[in-house]
Amino acid sequence: DTEVxxxxxxxxxxxxxxxSLKCEQHMGHRAMYWYKQKAKKPPELMFVYSYExxxxxxxxxxxxxxxxxxxxxxxxxLHALQPEDSALYLCASTLQPVANYGYTFGSGTRxxxx
Amino acid sequence: xxxVEQDPGPFNVPEGATVAFNCTYSNSASQSFFWYRQDxxxxxxxxxxxxxxxxxxxxxTAQLNRxxxxxxxxIRDSKLSDSATYLCVVSQDQTGANNLFFGTGTRxxxxx
Numbered sequence: 001d002t003e004v005x006x007x008x009x010x011x012x013x014x015x016x017x018x019x020s021l022k023c024e025q026h027m028g029h030r031a032m033y034w035y036k037q038k039a040k041k042p043p044e045l046m047f048v049y050s051y052e053x054x055x056x057x058x059x060x061x062x063x064x065x066x067x068x069x070x071x072x073x074x075x076x077x078l079h080a081l082q083p084e085d086s087a088l089y090l091c092a093s094t095l096q097p098v099a100n101y102g103y104t105f106g107s108g109t110r111x112x113x114x
Numbered sequence: 115x116x117x118v119e120q121d122p123g124p125f126n127v128p129e130g131a132t133v134a135f136n137c138t139y140s141n142s143a144s145q146s147f148f149w150y151r152q153d154x155x156x157x158x159x160x161x162x163x164x165x166x167x168x169x170x171x172x173x174x175t176a177q178l179n180r181x182x183x184x185x186x187x188x189i190r191d192s193k194l195s196d197s198a199t200y201l202c203v204v205s206q207d208q209t210g211a212n213n214l215f216f217g218t219g220t221r222x223x224x225x226x
Contacts, residue, residue, distance in 0.1 A: 031212070033214075041218070042201060042216035042217060042218055042219055043158065043214075043216055045213055045214070048213065056213060088155075090157055090158075092214075094212065101146075102148055102160040102163060103160070103214060104160070105157040105158050105159070107156065107157050108156075110155075
């Protein structure tokens with residue numbers, strides 16, 4: 001298994017809804033990441049989990065709440081989002097947090113906030 | 115100043131052409147360097163890592179110049195399927211985990 005799997009692929013939610021994005025990998029990778037990508041822009045880092053502990057939080061609003069239940073799973077809980085939060089949310093993983101390996105990205109969740 | 119700077123293009127080239135992309139990075143402590151390819155509405159996919167000695171993978175050649183903080187990608191004999199956005203990516207160690215910094219991407223269209 002050489003993939004990062006993200007669900008759902010598409011999500012439309014209202015500003016008062018609570019939803020969660022899910023990311024899963026079974027490659028034994030010990031670092032997992034959430035990125036946000038707006039159209040025609042590069043991905044922007046949101047959170048980094050290293051050995052299941054949050055190690056980097058790039059000043060993301062509290063309406064985004066990450067969770068890493070185990071080494072294979074990463075969630076992003078969403079609550080009271082704004083229309084400007086509509087974007088492609090990408091999960092990525094890499095073998096070791098501080099080793100120089102390429103990252104594997106999931107196919108993303110395309111989120112629309114209405 | 116941005117961590118990684120790239121010419122956004124677009125580059126429109128005929129099939130069979132050779133095209134080169136360049137990128138510069140600002141932090142001399144950067145550790146690893148990559149080129150990623152991203153197709154429209156898809157996730158970035160690793161194209162190749164970039165090493166100081168230069169490396170080649172088929173029609174693709176990547177070069178790194180640490181002294182100038184400069185990275186390049188050369189594509190020879192362009193194919194229609196090479197049309198995509200190419201992202202220059204630099205990795206830095208931050209508080210116990212690596213962070214990737216992305217350039218804005220260079221859009222390539224290969225024309226029949």
